[in-house]
Amino acid sequence: MKQTPTRRRALHLLATAAAVTAGLSSGLPALAASPAQTPIEVWKDPNCGCCKDWIVLMEKAGFxxxxHDTGNSAMRTKLGLPARLGSCHTALVGGYVVEGHVPPADVHKLLQQKPKALGIAVPGMPVGSPGMDGPEYGGRKDPFDVLLVTKNLMNSDVSTKVFTSYRS
Known part of the structure; x- marks a missing residue:
């Protein structure tokens, strides 16, 4: 059967469309299935290296x-988190406060469970926690707890309970 230029062009377009469709079907579902990144705001000192390390981990975890390189004390106070629960950086995600070196998995857990709470915190800067686990610490891992922080709306009292424990 002799192919006319029109028929040749039509067959070429069909073949090209099939190839493109095959390529898209193998590559795009993975892109379409990847979740949108969750926005998070972080207040920290501009020179804090462990805060930068924690931020990198959060980005890798889909945030x-x-x-905001303006320090975090004023924001921590504004968000209602007492200084006794403080650390070197304060974050806000999904309406929750995240204070300190909280593992990204616990932030995801918080956002999935949606407890009635102010947020979660890892007070201080425990060695071995996310961002405090660089080579300069020689593999040391101190035990720490991620605390769920709740606030009594009647009297503004803040209380905590263990959200996740890292004690092994």
């Missing part, structure tokens, strides 16, 4: 981080 879109906006950084």
């Amino acid at each position: 879109a981080v906006t950084v």
Whole structure:
């Protein structure tokens, strides 16, 4: 059967469309299935290296981080978290406060469970916690707890309970 230029062009277009469709079907579902990044805002000192390390871990865990290099004490106070629960950086995600070196998995857990709480915190800067686990610590891992922080709306009392324990 002799192919006319029109028929040749039509067959070429069909073949091209089939190839493109095959390529898209193998590559795009993975992109379409990847979840959107969760926005998180972080307040920290501009010179804090462990905060930068924690931010990198959060980005790798699917968070879109906006950084405010203005320190975090004023924001921590504004968000209602007592200084006794403080650390070197304060974050806000999904309406929750995240204070300190909280593992990204616990932030995801918080957002999935949606407890009635102010947020979660890892007070201080425990060695071995996310961002405090670089080579300069020689593999040391101190035990720590991620605390669920609740606030009594009647009297503004803040209380905590263990959300996740890292004691092994």
